[in-house]
Amino acid sequence: MAAPKTVAEPHKELRFTRAGQAQGMFIAATVAFAFALLTAITWLIGHPDFHWWTPLPFLILAWVLVRIALHCTRHAYIILTPMGVEIFPLLKPEKNLNLIYWTELDHADFNEDLTLAKLHRNAQESSGAVLSLKPILAKQRPFLKKALEGRLAEKTDGAQRPNSG
Numbered sequence: 001m002a003a004p005k006t007v008a009e010p011h012k013e014l015r016f017t018r019a020g021q022a023q024g025m026f027i028a029a030t031v032a033f034a035f036a037l038l039t040a041i042t043w044l045i046g047h048p049d050f051h052w053w054t055p056l057p058f059l060i061l062a063w064v065l066v067r068i069a070l071h072c073t074r075h076a077y078i079i080l081t082p083m084g085v086e087i088f089p090l091l092k093p094e095k096n097l098n099l100i101y102w103t104e105l106d107h108a109d110f111n112e113d114l115t116l117a118k119l120h121r122n123a124q125e126s127s128g129a130v131l132s133l134k135p136i137l138a139k140q141r142p143f144l145k146k147a148l149e150g151r152l153a154e155k156t157d158g159a160q161r162p163n164s165g
Contacts, residue, residue: 014080014147018072018090018135025069032062077135080147085119087131100129102155108148114141117148 036058043050075093079086084101100119105128109118115134121127133141 012082014143015076016078016136016140016144017075018077019140020137021135022069022072025065025072029062029065029069032058032065036062072135078131078144080144080151085148087129098129102151105152105155107152110145114138114145117144119148 036055039050039058040055043052043054072090076086076088078088084099084104087098087100089096089098100121104121106120106122108120110116110133115132117131117133118125119129119131133144136144
C-alpha cells in the first residue's frame, strides 16, 4: 500500500484527513464481517439454504470498506500550506487536486455546526469553493476554522498596514 509522502517542512502546514468518514467505513466493515461470520456458521451447521460461497460477498465488502477507511485515515483531505489551501478529492487526488492560493482568497464563511466552509475569492461572494467538513473529525473542525480565519486575517492586516520603510 502506498504511504503518504514525507513533507519537506511539516511545521509549516496543517493536514486534515477524512478520519470522520473513515469511522463510518470501519463500522460498516465490521457489520459486513459479522454477516460473513454469521452466514459461515449457518453453512457449517448444515442449513440447506446456505452454500460455501455465501459469506464471500460479505467478506469482499468488508475488505473493500477497510481499504477505503485506511485510505481516508492516511491521506489528506485539506492541507493549509504557506502557498494556500490544497483540497484533495477522494478519487484520484493526484489528478484532481484543487489548490487555492492565499492571494486569491478574500474571506471564508462557516455554518454554525461547522459542517460547511465557503472560501470566497471576492467580497461579492461570486466565486470560490464550497467544502463539506463532515469528513473531518468534529473535534478538529474548530482548529481548521481558526487556522483559516487566522491566516486570512493575517493577510488583510498585512494589506492594511502602511509601509514603514
